[in-house]
Amino acid sequence: MTPPVRTPQRSLADQPRYDCRNAYVDTLADLAHTDHRIVGVVNDSIGSSKLDAFKRAFPDRLINVGIAEQDMVGVAAGLANGGRIPFVSAASCFLTARALEQIKADVAYSDRNVKLCGMSPGVAYGELGPTHHSIEDIAWLRAIHNMAIVVPADPVETAAAMRWAAATEGPVFIRVSRMSVPQVYSDDYTFRPGKAVTVRDGDDVTVISNGTVLWRALVAAEQLAADGIEARVVSMPTVKPLDTDAVIAAAAETGGIVTAEEASTVGGLGGAVAETLAQHHPARMRILGVPEFAPTGSAGYLLDRYGMSPEGIADTARTLLTSPRQ
Amino acid sequence: MSALATEHVTMPVFGRLDPHAGRADQVAHIAEAARQIRIQDLKLVHYANAGHIGGDLSAADILATLYGAVLNVTPSTVDDPDRDRFFLSKGHVAGILYTTLAAFGFLPVEDLATFLKPLSALNGHPNRRKVPGVEANTGPLGHGLPIAVGHALSAKLDVSRRRTYVLVGDGELQEGSNWEAMMAASHHELDRLTVIVDRNRLQQGATVRETNDLDPLDAKAAAFGFAVVEVNGHDHGELLDVLSSVPFRPGKPTFVIAHTHKGHPISYMSNNAAWHHRVPTLEDLRQALDELGAGTVATNRGSTS
Numbered sequence: 001m002t003p004p005v006r007t008p009q010r011s012l013a014d015q016p017r018y019d020c021r022n023a024y025v026d027t028l029a030d031l032a033h034t035d036h037r038i039v040g041v042v043n044d045s046i047g048s049s050k051l052d053a054f055k056r057a058f059p060d061r062l063i064n065v066g067i068a069e070q071d072m073v074g075v076a077a078g079l080a081n082g083g084r085i086p087f088v089s090a091a092s093c094f095l096t097a098r099a100l101e102q103i104k105a106d107v108a109y110s111d112r113n114v115k116l117c118g119m120s121p122g123v124a125y126g127e128l129g130p131t132h133h134s135i136e137d138i139a140w141l142r143a144i145h146n147m148a149i150v151v152p153a154d155p156v157e158t159a160a161a162m163r164w165a166a167a168t169e170g171p172v173f174i175r176v177s178r179m180s181v182p183q184v185y186s187d188d189y190t191f192r193p194g195k196a197v198t199v200r201d202g203d204d205v206t207v208i209s210n211g212t213v214l215w216r217a218l219v220a221a222e223q224l225a226a227d228g229i230e231a232r233v234v235s236m237p238t239v240k241p242l243d244t245d246a247v248i249a250a251a252a253e254t255g256g257i258v259t260a261e262e263a264s265t266v267g268g269l270g271g272a273v274a275e276t277l278a279q280h281h282p283a284r285m286r287i288l289g290v291p292e293f294a295p296t297g298s299a300g301y302l303l304d305r306y307g308m309s310p311e312g313i314a315d316t317a318r319t320l321l322t323s324p325r326q
Numbered sequence: 327m328s329a330l331a332t333e334h335v336t337m338p339v340f341g342r343l344d345p346h347a348g349r350a351d352q353v354a355h356i357a358e359a360a361r362q363i364r365i366q367d368l369k370l371v372h373y374a375n376a377g378h379i380g381g382d383l384s385a386a387d388i389l390a391t392l393y394g395a396v397l398n399v400t401p402s403t404v405d406d407p408d409r410d411r412f413f414l415s416k417g418h419v420a421g422i423l424y425t426t427l428a429a430f431g432f433l434p435v436e437d438l439a440t441f442l443k444p445l446s447a448l449n450g451h452p453n454r455r456k457v458p459g460v461e462a463n464t465g466p467l468g469h470g471l472p473i474a475v476g477h478a479l480s481a482k483l484d485v486s487r488r489r490t491y492v493l494v495g496d497g498e499l500q501e502g503s504n505w506e507a508m509m510a511a512s513h514h515e516l517d518r519l520t521v522i523v524d525r526n527r528l529q530q531g532a533t534v535r536e537t538n539d540l541d542p543l544d545a546k547a548a549a550f551g552f553a554v555v556e557v558n559g560h561d562h563g564e565l566l567d568v569l570s571s572v573p574f575r576p577g578k579p580t581f582v583i584a585h586t587h588k589g590h591p592i593s594y595m596s597n598n599a600a601w602h603h604r605v606p607t608l609e610d611l612r613q614a615l616d617e618l619g620a621g622t623v624a625t626n627r628g629s630t631s
Contacts, residue, residue, distance in 0.1 A: 039483070063479060066513075071472045071506035078476020081461060082484065083407055086476075101466050102503075106473055110463040111455055 004189045005199045011222060012215045013310065017180030021050045021119065023155035024176045027162045028087055029054050032061060037085045038166060039063060043072045049089040049119050069094050073102035073116070080112040085166060092118025092134035092175060093125075100140055107171045108146045115165045120178040122212065122262030123294055123302045130293035139267025141173050142240050148172045148193065149240040151261070151269070153214035154184045157237055160191035168193070179212045179262075179299045184235075194238050196246035202230035205317045206250035208273055209260045210236045213288075213303065217260055219310035224317060231317060239269050247276045256284030256320045260308050262299075265289035284323055286316050330373035335438040337366040340429050342400060349563070352395050356562040359429055360390035365620045366438065367425045368592075372611040374442045376450070380588035380601040381495065382422035384526040384559070388493060388584055389426040391565040397491070401431045404458050408488050411477050413461050415470020416495040416524065417451040418603075424448050424457065432459035468501025470494060471521060475507045478519035478579075489572065490519045497529030500538050505550065508579075512551025517573035520580040521552070524559065526588040528599045543583060552581035559584030560591070592617055 008015055032038045032054070040054055040062040055062045063079070065072045069090065076086040088095065095118050096103065107114045118137055125132035141147050150165070150172065152158040158176060165172040184199070199214070200221050209217040214235050221231040232254055234246055250257055257277070259270035270287030277283050294302050303309065307316055340359045343352055364386050371377035392412055393399075399409040414423050421441065428435045433447075440446035447456035451465030462473050474492035481488050494504065511519055523543070527534050534540055544554045553575040557564040565584070572580045588602070589595025592614045595606075606614060 060483060063514075065506070065510045068503075068506035068510070070468070070503040071475070071510055074469055074472025074503065074507065075476035075479065075510065077462065078413075078473040078478070079480045081411065081473065081477045082480025084480050084483065102469060102472070105463055105466050106469055109453075 003199045003201070004186050004197060005184055006186050011219055012182045012184065013219045015182035017182055018155045019180050020152065020155050020158040020177045023158040024117065024162065025050045025054055027159040029057060031162065031166045032058055035085065035166065037083060039079060039084050039086050041065065041072055041076045041079065041086045041088045043067055043069050043090045043094065045090045045119065048091060051089060069098035070102055073099040074106050076114045077102070077106035077110060077112045080114050085113055085115065087115045087117055089117045089119060091132070092121035092137050093132050096134060096137040096140055103141065103147070104144050108144045111146060112171065113169050114171055116171070116173045118173060118175045121175040122177070123290060123299045124178045126299040126302065127296055129296065133294060135264040135290045137175070138239055138263045138269070139271065142267060142272065146171060147240065148238065150174045150238055151211040152176070152237055153211055153235060154181050156183060156185040156187060156189050157191060160189060161237065164191050164193055175211060177212050181212050182215050184215050184218065191237065194241045194243060196243040197235040197237070198232060199235045200231065200233040202232040203254055204230045205321055206232040206234055206254045206257045207260060207313060207317060208234045208236050208247070208250065208257060208269065210239070210269060212262045213260045213308050216303070216308055216310050217313055220313035220317065223310055223314045229318070229321070236269055239272055242272045242276065244276045244280065247273050248281045251277055251281040251283035258286045258288060258313065258316050258320060260288040260313050262303060263289050265291045284320055284325060286320050288313065288316060328373065330370065330439055330441060330443070332436055332439045334369045334373045335366065335435050337362050337425070337429055337435050339431050339435060340394065341431065343395070349566070352566060353563045356390050356394040356566065359394050360387050360562065361618055363390055363422065363425045363429050365615060365618050366429070367422050368606060368611055368614050370421050370425065370438060370441050372606050372608065375605050376442055377421045377605070378418045378603045379606065380528070380595060380603070381416060381419045381524070381526070383590050383592065383595065384586040384588045385416070385419050385493060385524050386422055387560045387562060388522055388524065388565060389422060391562055391569060392491060393426050393430045395566055396569045399459070401458070404432060408486055410489045410491065411461050411474070413464070413470040413474045413477070413492040414452065415464055415492055416467070416498055417464030420448070420450060420452045423452055423460070427457065427459045433457060467495070467498040468503035471504045472507040474519060474521070475511045475516065478511065478516040479514060481518060482514070482516065487518065491522060491569070493522045493524060496523055496525045496527060496540060496543070497534050497537070499523065499540055499543070508547070508550040508552065511579040515577040516579045517575070517577050520569065520572045520582060522569070522582045522584055524586050525583050526586045528588045528597070528602070530602050532599060547581035551578060553578040554581045554583065556583045556585065559586035
């Protein structure tokens, strides 16, 4: 099967970069035009969510509760009770930390049709520091039952995931990156919830990734190929529910698994993959992510620092292959 | 102590009176429903050996009034998108909510015998996916008011006249999320939203005043943009008049301070913080039922079922 990725003439590393928030707002406006139930809910985050045009187009349907995240998520649950489909749009750090109990009780446990859109997650805020980084969001929300978690890798996948979320009843958390990324997927890509996408085939080693790190994993695979190592790159946009079959297949068919994500090394995609491997198919594994309160630095600098430059991911894969088998 | 069983759930089911019934008949209907709800709830807590009886009884008259004569929701319209909404923010008084819902036909009275038992739909805090009539899964405090604001916003977007009511405890107002939501409610001019405060002045182990005082609550609510009304939260006539008259000021949400007593009207429980979640003994139960006239045959004069 042909991977649903673009096959540009130049490496992905040299492609134009896009801010996924633009795809987010364009898609939200498209959805709102065709479905009157869709509303936006923000915590004064109109500018940081790039929702100014949405506000002009739908002034009544962008509800700004002010700087009040607990209220924001409760209000979204109440709007859903009234049949609306709220897309809550707020910096992921504040949305998921400040309103965690509302996310648990009012949205997930109450089974409300609320879409939580965590803007600028991970280390996207770079130099603003760990108060504004949101590396914990996936671990926190992954522990909550009845909460789907999607981490799109590029504008195409961001738009596709939103369309799926709007059409699907139930709680969803979608991360929307502000760190620019190249377009990884072809324009006709179809998002399939809970399914991994093999974006590059290979049998020597597997890199499982998502979000802003996916393109870096693909470039790492190019570098490994130059050394004669064929890396499989598995995109895992849905962290929950996890495509465990794809994880187990990678463990069975390749020499080991490296996970790489713009999130904590605890409890994120790496944690989910490790839980699967430990119980179903023990294999050599390394988890790349952010292991601490990051020091000052841009988002790109921090990803590189934590081994998620293409070279860093490739190095980890090589090291994994030379480590003792389980 | 014998375990909760079907023989302990004998409450009559109350319908709604004809909307054109006179006020005196409505008030009598609510009063008898509230009395039967209290009798049943006391039995639930005694035989289940758990519950929050103090706050159950302070809220009983408010719930009986809402479901007995105010909300335009009945068992046959429980899924109607344009029904009035009631959110129980103080979810720990689930027992009185279940009993009230059963009294008005939303769930079978015999289901009350499962209260708190393994795999029962009737958890210690309500679950909307398991109990008809429950609008939100509450329990953590400070959640109901923001949800109610969200629902009232949805009604406004729909240009609907459906009303939104939320019952909060007074101790619960120590949670900051309520005040976030109150600012939003007045900012958005949600005048079909009514916040009812079960102002029993007690929290888990002490008075609200000793713990983190709310007074002047009326002035605070007014400053947050609400039309404030104070009622005797155990007077069915006052409750009926106020809760069916909202809004009082066009463009403003309503804040009803319902003065209540925890454990009302049981002599040894009333206004006694010790009864937050104490379980009545069999002797306590007998006395309470005696005080409620449970020995007499219930007159179910309001029933239309």
